[in-house]
Structures are given as structure tokens and as C-alpha cells.
Amino acid sequence: MADNDADAPLYADLAETVLTLAREIRLREGDLVDAISLTPSYAQVMRYVSTHPGATPSETAEATGLLRSNLSTALRELEKIGFVEKRQSTDDGRGVLLYPSETALANLGRVRAQWSEDAGRLLGRPAGIERATTLLRRLAEGLADERRAAGRQWSRRQM
Helix, strand or coil: CCCCHHHHHHHHHHHHHHHHHHHHHHHHHCCCCCCCCCCHHHHHHHHHHHHCCCECHHHHHHHHCCCHHHHHHHHHHHHHCCCEEEEECCCCCCCEEEEECHHHHHHHHHHHHHHHHHHHHHHCCCCCHHHHHHHHHHHHHHHHHHHHHHCCCCCCCCC
């Protein structure tokens, strides 16, 4: 619960706005002719692998909250389209490390450029954008930390 019960509706409105914004951003990705739009879970895997090259599949599953079986499916598909490269670990040669391909990095660059163009066109350069980004990142990381501490993973129980 929020520190002050009077703040509870503000936090709920923030979450609602973030969800709506995420949906609008996802819908626009389909309009990019020179980029491949990924499912939300595949995109989450690629965001993690792109920012943590050399991560293991176990690390990636934990960070994204995906079940190991769902991650395996995602990695197979992402490897098939040339977005993920699996390399043998130099430690023992048995483990696998994940790396984004140049194709994936170029795709991410195009998608991020579109996000930037859309936000810039609609918002200009408002004061506080860095602070807003920091607050949203802190919220996302805090929720992820709580999920990991509780040992929860993403599941398909939602309708």
C-alpha cells in the first residue's frame, strides 16, 4: 500500500497510464516497415540479452520472470530469426551464453528511434524527463526485485 492512503489512487493511475502507454507503443511497432516486431515476452528476452550480453539462460529466465520452458521456446524462435546467438561458455564448455546478434541490435536501434521520434513529436522536451525516467526505472526494478525475492515467475493464469 502507498505510504499515505490518499496516494493510492495516484499510484493506481500511474500504473494504468504505464499499461496504456505500453499498449500504444506496442501497436505502433507493427507499423515499422524495416523492423521486426516481437511478442512481449520475446521483446523482454531481447531487452535483457541486449543489455546483458553473455548472460546464461538461467539468468535470463530469472531476470525476465519467464519459466525455463517458455524461455527455451523463445530462445529457439529468436535464434531461428537470427536475433540470438548461443555460444559455449569458456569456463567449462558445457554452458551456453546468450548474445544479441548484429541484426537484433540494428532492429532494436530502429525500434528505439521510432519510440524517440514519437515521444519527441508529442512531448517536445519537457522539463523533468530524466527524473520521470529514473522514477519509472526505479519502480520497474523494485517490482522485479520483489518478484525475484518471492520466487515468482510469469504465468499464463491471466485471461
